[in-house]
Amino acid sequence: MTNKELLKIADEFGTPVYVYDVESIRHQYEKLTSSFGKKTRFFYAAKALTNINILKYVKKLGASLDCVSINEVKLGLKAGFAPQNILFTPNCVDLAEIEEAMHHKVHINIDNISILEQFGNKYGSSYPIFVRINPHIFAGGNYKISTGHIDSKFGISIHQLRHIERVMNTTGINVEGLHMHTGSEIKDPEVFLQGLEIMFGLAEHFPNLKYLDMGSGFKVPYQDGEMETDVKELGKKVEKAIHEFAKESGKHFELWFEPGKFLVSKSxxxxxxxxxxxxxxxxxxxxxxxxxxxxxxxxxxxxxxxxxxxxxxxxxxxxxxxxxxxxxxxxxxxxxxxxxxxxxxxxxxxxxGAYGFEMSSNFNSRLKxxxxxxxxxxxxxxxxxxxxxxxxxxxxxxx
Incomplete structure (x- = not known):
């Protein structure tokens, strides 16, 4: 956008005002889709920006949707996303919120043993789920936005695999997807490859596995001279790793990513x-x-x-x-x-564009x-x- 266009918006709508140039969102999305193979899907992380018009726009581009609350799920459905194109990845919620998501028939991602046991005891294999793993990989530009380290509240530790297997064996729970998300602002593609290797190592323990979800965390440049995550290089390396694993194991998985900031920040x-x-x-x-x-x-x-x-x-x-x-x-x-x-x-x-309006408040009784x-x-x-x-x-x- 030009300064002239922005000044016109400030004059017409007043300030402060958030402006989103959706051409930037399209450019970022196409950068991803052109860098990965056909068996890779992208789920827009709605928490970055949930205005319903943005949700409708990313749906129009062909993206699926990643949601972290039941209300994000409802917004996604209202924006027109099909349930099978929505992944629900909550944290520290009770079984009732999981059950509400089941009612909407979306993919469900469970990130702790307690809910996994409750879900398995009540529903067994009747509703397939994802399990979120904590890989113990420290990644991201800020400790507050790193989610894969050992002290993180997110995910089930890779060292608790036996606990997951115990729940699977005793309840018959059907795990069709594994998920991990190590953090934000990840510059090095090797972090994703390290996570992928951990996924491959876990895959043999889940006989019904169909999907591997790598989360996101692609780096967005905020200052002049900063580099964006090279998604083309990442795409090539990931495709090679997937191909080699399939050749060795005979197993083929659909790969998912959850870009949020990467899609909307620049816009x-x-x-x-x-x-x-x-x-x-x-x-x-x-x-x-x-x-x-x-x-x-x-x-x-x-x-x-x-x-x-x-x-x-x-x-x-x-x-x-x-x-x-x-x-x-x-x-x-x-x-x-x-x-x-x-x-x-x-x-x-x-x-x-990312986590701006979305994290706004009425503090000091000021208006959004x-x-x-x-x-x-x-x-x-x-x-x-x-x-x-x-x-x-x-x-x-x-x-």
């Missing part, structure tokens, strides 16, 4: 207005009309987002600390070079922003900005 922009320029003895602050209630990633993950002044793109570069309007420490960027910012200028945060989809050269409002009345919705006055 997203958060547009904000510079409210004040505040100079102290040591720092020049740009205070904007947003905060970590709209984009929590910098405060939560120390994440980096490129920030640009699209109102003054040729101005002299100066050093600013960009902060929000929340009554807490609320810093988007420290000592960042930005073209000179004047009060009223429009700034953009790049790579804001609007969302806009840029499709076929036109801007479409896909979520209205909160109004004051939204803050009181569902509150029950007793005084």
């Amino acid at each position: 997203g922009y958060l547009l904000v207005k510079a409210n004040v320029i505040k100079q102290t003895t040591a720092t020049v602050f740009v205070g904007v009309n947003s905060g970590f209630n709209h984009l929590i990633r910098p405060m939560f993950y120390d994440s980096y987002h490129i920030i640009e002044n699209i109102s003054n793109p040729k101005g002299t570069e100066r050093i600013y600390t960009v902060v929000g309007n929340i009554c807490e420490t609320d810093t988007f960027a420290w000592d960042r070079k930005i073209h000179e910012v004047r009060e009223g200028d429009i700034l953009i945060f790049r790579n804001a 922003p609007a969302e806009v989809m840029f499709l076929d050269g036109k801007a479409h409002l896909i979520r209205k900005r909160d109004e004051f009345e939204d803050l009181l919705r569902n509150q029950v006055e007793v005084l």
Whole structure:
């Protein structure tokens, strides 16, 4: 998208506002499908961005859907995904939520022995499932987003294989898929290959196995000079490994991945207005009309987002600390070079499509922003900005 188009959106819909250029989503999806073989399927990880219009768009591209809550499953069904194209991978839920997913006839992924036993004792082999394995592989750019290490709450440890087999033998539970997800921001394709080798080693213990799900975690570049995961190289290496394993074992599996951030991160922009320029003895602050209630990633993950002044793109570069309007420490960027910012200028945060609006809140009783989809050269409002009345919705006055 051009600065002119973004400025027009800011003028038409106000700020702060999230904007998604869906052409970027299509480009990222086609990058994946062209890099892997026909027996590889991609399940969009809905938790990255669940606006129903985005779900409908990725379905139109041909993707399936990965869901981590029963409401994501319901959103996926409402967006038109067929149940067989939805995988439900919850964490720390009770059997009742699993049973609700069964009612919707979606694929179910179980990640702990307790629920596996409860499910097996009640349903036996009547409903095939996936089992999520913790491979004890530490991967990802930040400990908070690494999910495959030994201290992670996700998955059943590979060292508990005998426990899984005991449940299978005593209940007759039918495991048709194995799943693992080691984390996010994985740059090295060898991490996926290491996980795949672990899957191959486990496969002989599951006679009804059809699917191997590698999760995702493909690296998205946030700063200039960073490299994206080379999915073409990964695709070649994975295809070779699958082919060699099939030749040796006679077993053929369908391979699944669950890209979320990889598909939608680049598509997203958060547009904000510079409210004040505040100079102290040591720092020049740009205070904007947003905060970590709209984009929590910098405060939560120390994440980096490129920030640009699209109102003054040729101005002299100066050093600013960009902060929000929340009554807490609320810093988007420290000592960042930005073209000179004047009060009223429009700034953009790049790579804001994943976990931006999705993790937003009404902290400080501030309103959530609007969302806009840029499709076929036109801007479409896909979520209205909160109004004051939204803050009181569902509150029950007793005084």
